[in-house]
Amino acid sequence: MRFTGGMIGSMAVLLTGCDAAALRPAAADGAAIARGREAAVRLGCGACHVLPGVDWPRGRVGPALSEMGDRALIAGRLPNRPDILAHFVRDAPALLPGSAMPALPMRDRDATDIAAWLGSLHAD
Amino acid sequence: MQTDGPLHHDADLARVLDGWPPPVLDPAGPYSEPITVLAWALLIGGTLVLALVLVALGVALFGSGRTKARLGGEKAIWIFGVACPVVVLTGLLVWGLTLTSHLSAGLPTGKEMRVRVIGEMWWWRVHYLDAVGRETVRDANELHIPTGIPVLLELQSADVIHSFWVPRLGGKMDMVPGRTNRLLIQADRPGIYKGQCAEYCGGPHALMGFIVIAHDPADFARWRASRRPAPIAGDLVARGARLFDTVGCAACHTVRGTPADGMAGPDLTHVGSRGTIGAGILPNNAGTLAGWIADSQAIKPGNRMPPYRQLSADDLRALTAYMASRR
Numbered sequence: 070m071r072f073t074g075g076m077i078g079s080m081a082v083l084l085t086g087c088d089a090a091a092l093r094p095a096a097a098d099g100a101a102i103a104r105g106r107e108a109a110v111r112l113g114c115g116a117c118h119v120l121p122g123v124d125w126p127r128g129r130v131g132p133a134l135s136e137m138g139d140r141a142l143i144a145g146r147l148p149n150r151p152d153i154l155a156h157f158v159r160d161a162p163a164l165l166p167g168s169a170m171p172a173l174p175m176r177d178r179d180a181t182d183i184a185a186w187l188g189s190l191h192a193d
Numbered sequence: 194m195q196t197d198g199p200l201h202h203d204a205d206l207a208r209v210l211d212g213w214p215p216p217v218l219d220p221a222g223p224y225s226e227p228i229t230v231l232a233w234a235l236l237i238g239g240t241l242v243l244a245l246v247l248v249a250l251g252v253a254l255f256g257s258g259r260t261k262a263r264l265g266g267e268k269a270i271w272i273f274g275v276a277c278p279v280v281v282l283t284g285l286l287v288w289g290l291t292l293t294s295h296l297s298a299g300l301p302t303g304k305e306m307r308v309r310v311i312g313e314m315w316w317w318r319v320h321y322l323d324a325v326g327r328e329t330v331r332d333a334n335e336l337h338i339p340t341g342i343p344v345l346l347e348l349q350s351a352d353v354i355h356s357f358w359v360p361r362l363g364g365k366m367d368m369v370p371g372r373t374n375r376l377l378i379q380a381d382r383p384g385i386y387k388g389q390c391a392e393y394c395g396g397p398h399a400l401m402g403f404i405v406i407a408h409d410p411a412d413f414a415r416w417r418a419s420r421r422p423a424p425i426a427g428d429l430v431a432r433g434a435r436l437f438d439t440v441g442c443a444a445c446h447t448v449r450g451t452p453a454d455g456m457a458g459p460d461l462t463h464v465g466s467r468g469t470i471g472a473g474i475l476p477n478n479a480g481t482l483a484g485w486i487a488d489s490q491a492i493k494p495g496n497r498m499p500p501y502r503q504l505s506a507d508d509l510r511a512l513t514a515y516m517a518s519r520r
Contacts, residue, residue: 111210111476112478112481113480113481115492116475116480116485116492117480117484117487126475126484126493127491128484128488128492129491130483130487130488130491162510167507168506169483169487169506169509169510170480170483171480171482171514172479173480
């Protein structure tokens with residue numbers, strides 16, 4: 070079965086029960102990217118992931134997040150779109166049951182900002 | 194939104210580590226105020242003395258013969274070389290000792306809240322004591338206090354020398370193996386006050402942090418009353434509780450009300466309610482908990498908890514949910 074963007078978006082809504090509109094990122098601007106990096110550090114994403122440009126902590130439980138903007142898929146399963154990524158960082162088990170990445174408490178804006186930041190990470 | 198048990202949706206808690214490192218000249222109580230006054234007095238006094246010396250140096254190098262002669266005369270030596278240092282340093286000594294004499298404490302008087310804090314490599318054991326010194330509640334890496342009253346800390350060490358330091362609330366006091374050192378702290382306003390081990394104690398010393406959470410007295414009474422083991426509710430949490438006792442966690446950690454009674458690591462009865470994990474270094478949420486359980490060595494290299502890379506994703510989520518639910 071081939072997923073279309075719209076289907077994935079609807080799935081996300083169905084699965085999470087969240088308001089998808091709230092997590093639809095505006096065009097990623099520099100401010101959102103900077104806020105996203107700050108939110109990722111503040112929430113402790115580094116406990117499991119190497120965050121590019123962050124010296125500590127450098128977690129090894131999950132994948133390093135460098136070049137996340139170049140990846141085709143999130144966690145090898147979901148299309149790497151900003152709205153899906155925003156859902157995923159906040160509630161991974163809803164989109165990928167069985168993922169070790171837990172649901173994380175964060176504001177809507179933190180989720181979209183983190184997605185914007187991740188989307189901005191490209192190979193040099 | 195699907196959740197793995199109670200999550201911290203508390204924005205304040207997520208920001209518990211904002212403002213790290215803690216400011217050292219921003220007193221928030223009567224036991225840190227005198228230190229700030231003394232620090233500024235020494236800084237300003239030292240600057241004035243330096244200025245005086247530089248002026249004297251300038252005169253000695255570039256002054257006229259007559260001023261040089263006066264500067265090197267017997268009278269000047271007696272005044273500036275002997276009398277001034279004796280008077281200034283003696284005055285400073287007496288003033289400094291008087292100003293800071295009440296910061297370290299003698300035996301409890303019965304008016305203070307008493308807590309024993311034991312330094313460990315590289316975390317803090319926290320035992321709340323009653324008025325006669327019996328343990329009431331055990332916790333780790335976090336101290337809850339009421340505002341407005343002195344808190345008498347009985348500082349000990351289980352291994353090497355550590356130093357307890359919450360700069361905004363009081364002085365710095367070494368924790369020496371075999372001794373009990375007493376230190377008073379007090380917060381005048383509710384808030385979160387950060388601390389740090391201030392004596393190099395090996396490997397991850399720099400990652401040995403601490404937080405003090407000051408509540409107004411009514412909130413503190415509520416917090417104190419809430420210190421009962423949380424019930425085990427829900428399938429995921431129940432599965433996590435079983436795993437805790439079977440995969441090895443219970444060998445080192447205690448969760449009161451369960452068979453887990455290990456003593457080597459922090460008591461986890463209330464770990465889900467703590468503001469931080471890893472001893473004051475990361476905000477406590479489901480993600481950082483999972484990261485810590487699976488591979489704490491990547492976060493705090495050298496700490497004494499082995500990585501649990503053998504856990505399946507489901508097991509890791511169950512253990513994380515169990516830990517987060519221990520509130």
